[in-house]
Amino acid sequence: MLTFKESCIGVMKLSKPPVNSLNLEYLTEFNIAIEKLENDKSCRGVIITSALPKIFSAGLDILEMYQPNTDRLRQFWTQVQQLWINLYGSQVATVAAINGHAPAGGCLVSLSCDYRIMAPNYTIGLNETQLGIVAPFWFSDTITNTIGFRKAERALQLGYMFTTDEAKACGLIDKIVPPDQIMAVAHEEMKKMFAVPDFARQITKNQCRKQFIDKLHAKRDADTDNFVNFITKDSIQKAMGKYLESLKKRKSG
Numbered sequence: 299m300l301t302f303k304e305s306c307i308g309v310m311k312l313s314k315p316p317v318n319s320l321n322l323e324y325l326t327e328f329n330i331a332i333e334k335l336e337n338d339k340s341c342r343g344v345i346i347t348s349a350l351p352k353i354f355s356a357g358l359d360i361l362e363m364y365q366p367n368t369d370r371l372r373q374f375w376t377q378v379q380q381l382w383i384n385l386y387g388s389q390v391a392t393v394a395a396i397n398g399h400a401p402a403g404g405c406l407v408s409l410s411c412d413y414r415i416m417a418p419n420y421t422i423g424l425n426e427t428q429l430g431i432v433a434p435f436w437f438s439d440t441i442t443n444t445i446g447f448r449k450a451e452r453a454l455q456l457g458y459m460f461t462t463d464e465a466k467a468c469g470l471i472d473k474i475v476p477p478d479q480i481m482a483v484a485h486e487e488m489k490k491m492f493a494v495p496d497f498a499r500q501i502t503k504n505q506c507r508k509q510f511i512d513k514l515h516a517k518r519d520a521d522t523d524n525f526v527n528f529i530t531k532d533s534i535q536k537a538m539g540k541y542l543e544s545l546k547k548r549k550s551g
């Protein structure tokens with residue numbers, strides 16, 4: 299993770315080649331970095347983007363969920379939950395500068411921010427069902443809160459990956475920006491949020507999002523149990539093995 303400060307704005311650049319997949323170690327690093335910025339009194343905003351060309355993040359590392367060690371799988375999911383809690387509940391203003399594809403966990407990271415700008419000709423969405431897995435309730439809550447129930451339900455069922463244009467049309471992202479302008483526009487959007495007194499913006503954000511974060515806190519252990527039980531089922535392992543194979547075939551084909 300490349301993290302640096304530009305006056306009162308923290309910039310986090312995901313940099314885990316080849317596709318910024320989020321494994322246990324990287325999730326832990328991501329959480330430490332965001333918590334550090336959150337606790338830095340001089341930091342008012344965070345921009346999350348990718349240091350890689352063409353990929354914002356491929357989402358959760360599928361290898362963590364394929365033929366897993368159960369203890370590690372539990373730790374992995376705890377870090378996924380923590381990342382969402384940290385981002386969705388952050389007190390600082392957050393902008394996702396989506397400069398590449400953003401499937402599944404990559405989409406969730408961006409949906410957890412306050413504002414999303416995206417470069418053209420990429421795809422974004424919660425494609426979990428395409429892998430034969432099911433996005434947990436807090437993933438669904440986050441997309442529903444962004445694009446509304448009907449569109450979210452349809453997108454989740456299909457595991458639909460939106461083009462940048464489609465994402466803009468349904469409100470999944472806020473603005474389409476040429477790749478060479480994405481950081482400049484992220485700073486402009488951040489300035490708009492800074493024009494509002496921090497405490498008023500923070501309390502308002504809290505009013506909108508707290509109930510959803512509280513819901514996960516109340517069910518956190520059960521959510522981890524569900525995840526581990528679900529992922530370790532033979533049928534799910536088979537589906538995930540097939541999906542991994544299809545990724546490799548697509549590459550060679």
Ligand SMILES: CCCC/C=C/CC(=O)SCCNC(=O)CCNC(=O)[C@H](O)C(C)(C)COP(=O)(O)OP(=O)(O)OC[C@H]1O[C@@H](n2cnc3c(N)ncnc32)[C@H](O)[C@@H]1OP(=O)(O)O
Nearest residue numbers: 316319356357358359360361399401402403431432545549
């Ligand atoms: C109750 C369960 C809920 C669990 C929730 C899960 C949420 C998730 O995030 S699941 C992860 C879903 N992610 C995906 O489906 C993304 C799959 N990847 C892609 O679509 C493409 O890789 C890409 C569009 C991101 C990039 O395409 P590109 O052509 O540039 O690269 P590739 O040749 O496909 O990939 C390079 C390399 O990386 C491996 N890989 C890709 N994605 C993942 C991943 N998410 N986890 C682990 N590994 C990944 C891919 O297999 C290639 O590996 P090799 O070089 O070894 O062949």
